[in-house]
Structures are given as C-alpha cells and as structure tokens.
Amino acid sequence: MSTILNLNTTDNVKLIYNLRSIYGIGYLFSKKICASLGYDVNVKMRDLTQQDLNKINALVNVKFKFSIDAERKKNTYDNVQQMKNIKCYKGVRHSYNMPVNGQKTHNNAKTRG
Numbered sequence: 001m002s003t004i005l006n007l008n009t010t011d012n013v014k015l016i017y018n019l020r021s022i023y024g025i026g027y028l029f030s031k032k033i034c035a036s037l038g039y040d041v042n043v044k045m046r047d048l049t050q051q052d053l054n055k056i057n058a059l060v061n062v063k064f065k066f067s068i069d070a071e072r073k074k075n076t077y078d079n080v081q082q083m084k085n086i087k088c089y090k091g092v093r094h095s096y097n098m099p100v101n102g103q104k105t106h107n108n109a110k111t112r113g
Contacts, residue, residue, distance in 0.1 A: 002045050005057055005068060011046040018045055024068040025060075033059060 002009050002018075009018040019030035034041050037055055060066055067075065083091030093100045099109045 002053060004053055005060060009045060013045055015039060015043050015045055016041045022068055024072040
C-alpha cells in the first residue's frame with residue numbers, strides 16, 4: 001500500500017491509473033505528471049520507491065499548484081452554495097434537485113436526489 005498525496009493506493013496497479021483515482025486528476029494530467037518525471041506510463045506502483053512518491057507529491061503541490069481532492073470538492077460545494085444564496089436560476093434548480101444545465105424533465109430527472 002503506497003501513499004500519494006495523502007491517499008492510500010494499491011501497489012498492483014499502474015501509476016497512471018492510481019493518479020486518475022484521485023479526485024481532480026484526469027488522464028491527461030496524470031500522463032503529464034509521468035512525462036515530466038520521466039516515468040513510463042506503464043510503470044506499476046510496486047516498482048516505485050518512497051523517494052519517487054515524494055517527487056510526485058512535490059510536483060503536484062509545488063510545480064503545478066493544482067487543487068485536488070478535498071480542496072476541489074470544497075470549492076465545488078462553495079460555488080453551488082453561493083448560487084443557492086443569491087437565488088440565481090441554477091441555484092434554485094440545485095435547491096429543488098432538478099437538472100441544472102437545461103436538460104428535459106419529462107422523461108428523466110425523476111430520481112435525482
């Protein structure tokens with residue numbers, strides 16, 4: 001069991017997929033991390049040392065300054081709460097648990113909640 005960005009990851013999986021399991025890091029960003037550190041995209045977590053994991057942590061936190069996991073979730077939650085407080089159209093739709101981005105409600109959106 002390895003730790004990347006204070007999250008536990010499995011050792012039997014490729015690095016690129018473990019990075020994708022972190023909220024806020026997608027496929028392209030995980031490839032960018034691997035390329036900037038010089039790792040092959042097919043390297044498995046069990047092949048990395050603790051020093052390599054520390055490099056990944058430093059790269060994401062210092063160089064890219066990318067918000068991930070709890071910080072990103074909180075930012076999204078705060079944005080939705082702000083829309084609810086100012087009672088804009090999207091905020092009202094969020095309050096009523098209805099589709100926000102213009103989707104139809106005749107057939108779908110009956111079980112959202």
